[in-house]
Amino acid sequence: MRHDIASKLSKRDQDVALDIDAPAPIGTDAEFVGNVTGRITLRNIGGGEVAAWGHLNAVALMPCGRCLVEHEVPLEFDFSESCALTQIDEPLSYTQVADEDEPARIPLLDGDVVDLSELVRQLLVLHVPPRSLCRPDCRGLCPHCGANLNETRCECDEDEIDPRMAPLRDLLD
Numbered sequence: 001m002r003h004d005i006a007s008k009l010s011k012r013d014q015d016v017a018l019d020i021d022a023p024a025p026i027g028t029d030a031e032f033v034g035n036v037t038g039r040i041t042l043r044n045i046g047g048g049e050v051a052a053w054g055h056l057n058a059v060a061l062m063p064c065g066r067c068l069v070e071h072e073v074p075l076e077f078d079f080s081e082s083c084a085l086t087q088i089d090e091p092l093s094y095t096q097v098a099d100e101d102e103p104a105r106i107p108l109l110d111g112d113v114v115d116l117s118e119l120v121r122q123l124l125v126l127h128v129p130p131r132s133l134c135r136p137d138c139r140g141l142c143p144h145c146g147a148n149l150n151e152t153r154c155e156c157d158e159d160e161i162d163p164r165m166a167p168l169r170d171l172l173d
């Protein structure tokens, strides 16, 4: 996500639009299938600030919150962020903690080159859901033997199942 456009971006009020089609940056704490795609437009609005907006698509690979089976979670979102032509020092240790008076602007520069990876990393972190189900009616794992109840009926004694769950179980059968 490196683009040799720093000189273009140094001019005020000029839009620089970039097509994105690259692997997800490291440091998102998530796995992704295929490339992150979309379009990002940057505009130097003065005062050291660069407005960034656009649209991104990505597919996260996440374990189901009930049965733990990995499944694909499509992400698609519009965004608008405040960035700056400052150096990305260390993306992995960069925090989003912002001073109340001066909100953190996302750094865009790696040397003389505009690098969108820190911007994209923060956007992905923001949009990956904390929990996802493989399907809305996932039956999860048997609490006794750990069998995936989407795939099999286990031999566990049904009497051991929490009686409060019985009406739900009958519905699912």
Ligand SMILES: [Zn+2]
Pocket (backbone or CB within 6 Å): 064, 065, 066, 067, 068, 069, 133, 134, 135, 138, 139, 140
């Ligand atoms: Zn599941």
Ligand SMILES: [Zn+2]
Pocket (backbone or CB within 6 Å): 142, 143, 144, 145, 146, 147, 154, 155, 156
């Ligand atoms: Zn079982």
